[in-house]
Structures are given as C-alpha cells and as structure tokens.
Amino acid sequence: AQSVTQPDIHITVSEGASLELRCNYSYGATPYLFWYVQSPGQGLQLLLKYFSGDTLVQGIKGFEAEFKRSQSSFNLRKPSVHWSDAAEYFCAVGGTGNQFYFGTGTSLTVIP
C-alpha cells in the first residue's frame, strides 16, 4: 500500500540557515512525488513535483527536492530560509486512481 512518512513533526531554523525536510514513501512502482506548502489559514500550494528524469527538481520560492530511489526518499531543501517560509509542509505520493497520499506534515518555524 502507498504511504508517506514525514518523520519530523516540527522543525525550527534560523533565518538564513539551510533547511532539509525529510520525506519517505512506500510505493510499488515509480512514484509521482510532490511537496506542498500550507501557510496559516490558506490552502495547499504546490512547491514542486517529480515524475521521471533528473532526480533533482527545482520548485518555486527557491526550494528543491531530490528523489533517491534507493532510500525511498524525496527530501525538500532550501539553502537559505526566509521568515516567510514559516508554514506547514506536506509531502505526497501519487497513487492509483489519481489519489494522492499525504504525509502528516512538518511545521516549520523560522526564528530571526
């Protein structure tokens, strides 16, 4: 069965520091992988997606993610975090029937 694990419930980083949010998935075939961001009181916005090809994908707002098949991971990274990046981040894997499976999210706090 498909599933997504985000092992970090909450992360705090200083503004300007680098960031890595972890995501591990379970899926029987080549997965479609996504990262979404949810700001307080808002819906989810797509940051980036991976389907095939280059395993390092670039997204909006300076984010990138790397697909590592051997580790079943799709970690999200940003070299320098801005205060406006404080939000909830969700990893998702595309499954059968067009349904996505979401992780439980990682809450990011950015301190000045």
Added chain:
Amino acid sequence: GAGVSQSPSNKVTEKGKDVELRCDPISGHTALYWYRQSLGQGLEFLIYFQGNSAPDKSGLPSDRFSAERTGGSVSTLTIQRTQQEDSAVYLCASSFGLVGGYTFGSGTRLTVV
C-alpha cells in the same frame, strides 16, 4: 475560474444540524477531491470524482457524509446530523490528470458547537 473556489470559508453550526460545503473546481479539470484536515493532523482523503465515473467514496468516515458533483463541475459535500468531531477544515482540490498535481482551494473551516 482561475483557481479552486470553496464556500463558505467559515461555517459554525449547531450539533445535529446538516451542512453543505461547496467546491467550484478549475474549469476543465476532470478530477475533484475532498480532503479533511483536523487540527494538527495531516490530510484525510474523503472522496474522489473523475469525469463521469462512479466516485471513490472509500474515505467517507460515516454514512452521514455524502458528496455529489453536478455536470462534472461543481461539487457539494453534505454532512448530516453534524457532530463535534466533524469540526475541521474541509479542502477541495481539482486536477487534470495525475501529472499536474492538485490545485487546492482555501478550504472551509467547519466548527460544530
């Protein structure tokens, strides 16, 4: 429209009342999804519509929940005899195939008092 529109944005209802939540997807998107997000929780899949196919209702938590999609466009999620545990943000999303990812609406925050 340019995005997925949900209404109302906030709804407070008394326990036992019925509520209807509306989702207007992006024009041309064939797939429509409803998710529920409880406080501090991830996204819980509720129901999925794809074109004219029978909907995937496997995520509906009880028979008090139902949804329909009229004309392949607007969808309504109905919760009958609301309970306090129904309090959550209900998110709607639409897509045109899997590769595009979902586009989410801003959600309806339901509070049952």
